[in-house]
Amino acid sequence: xxxxxQTQPGMFxxxxxxxxxxxxxxxxxxSYGLFWYKQPSSGEMIFLIYQGSYDQQNATEGRYxxxxxxxxxxxxxxxxxxxLGDSAMYFCAMRELSSQGGSExxxxxxxxxxxxxx
Amino acid sequence: NAGVTQTPKFQVLKTGQSMTLQCAQDMNHEYMSWYxxxxxxxxxxxxxxxxxxxxxQGEVPNGYNVSRSTTxxxxxxxxxxxxxxxxxxxxxxxxxxPGASEKLFFGSGTQLSVL
Numbered sequence: 138x139x140x141x142x143q144t145q146p147g148m149f150x151x152x153x154x155x156x157x158x159x160x161x162x163x164x165x166x167x168s169y170g171l172f173w174y175k176q177p178s179s180g181e182m183i184f185l186i187y188q189g190s191y192d193q194q195n196a197t198e199g200r201y202x203x204x205x206x207x208x209x210x211x212x213x214x215x216x217x218x219x220x221l222g223d224s225a226m227y228f229c230a231m232r233e234l235s236s237q238g239g240s241e242x243x244x245x246x247x248x249x250x251x252x253x254x255x
Numbered sequence: 256n257a258g259v260t261q262t263p264k265f266q267v268l269k270t271g272q273s274m275t276l277q278c279a280q281d282m283n284h285e286y287m288s289w290y291x292x293x294x295x296x297x298x299x300x301x302x303x304x305x306x307x308x309x310x311x312q313g314e315v316p317n318g319y320n321v322s323r324s325t326t327x328x329x330x331x332x333x334x335x336x337x338x339x340x341x342x343x344x345x346x347x348x349x350x351x352x353p354g355a356s357e358k359l360f361f362g363s364g365t366q367l368s369v370l
Contacts, residue, residue, distance in 0.1 A: 146295075170357060182345065182361035228297060232357060242288065242313060243349075243359060247297035 140164065141231050141246035149252050150219045157204070158214040158249045160229030169233045171212040172243070173203065176226040185227075188212055216251075224253045257281050261346045261362030268336040268369045276331040276365050278346030284360070285351040287329035291315065291342040292364075298345065304329055305351055336369045343367070 142161045150156040162171065173185040188196045188203045196203040204213040216223055227250075232243040262277045280287065288303035290313075300313030304323040318340060320332040329348075333340060343366050347359040 143297075172358060174359075180343070180364050182347075182359075184358045187358060230298075242300055242303050242311075243347075243357075244300060244314070245290075245298040247295065 143246035145249045147250045166233045172230040174228045259362040280348040284348035287348045290345045
């Protein structure tokens, strides 16, 4: 069963507008971390934002914010004031902590291709 | 500070050939992993390691071997290359501190074609 689901293969947004990229996850572990990465056409993977399962507040990093709804198991990425350079693939990922307290593997969703129109 | 170094950047193999993709990190990260990226499939985990001498399988381990003899290095071996292994491969590493952000640092990727 897929643990990370990104239901939007592609999204379009006008420059300077906000856009929300959806991500839902599945885990029975009470302790986990959620990540968003950006992959521009150059191919590099760029870390954007992190949300811990016990964090009380939604994470923010500049124009990026994470709308974390724990009960719904969703971790949507909100990009405010979109720029042309935001056009890229965006991946949601989850990391589960092991029962021994050490880190476990990080799994990715299939991604959403965002296109910012001028 | 080199970060995560992956070599080679490009490789073309013939079916049945073997090769090793190299990955090294200089950040003293305990956790290292290999992913493959195929169109429409996202990044799928091949193998990972939580420390020297410890490795485990990910989602798509068949046809690949790994070892972790040192903290710094985590090579990926293709034993007998198949066209289905044509993909972009990423190595990534991170700390393994519970409660930390544990974000992955990625290498620049290897584009592999198997003919």
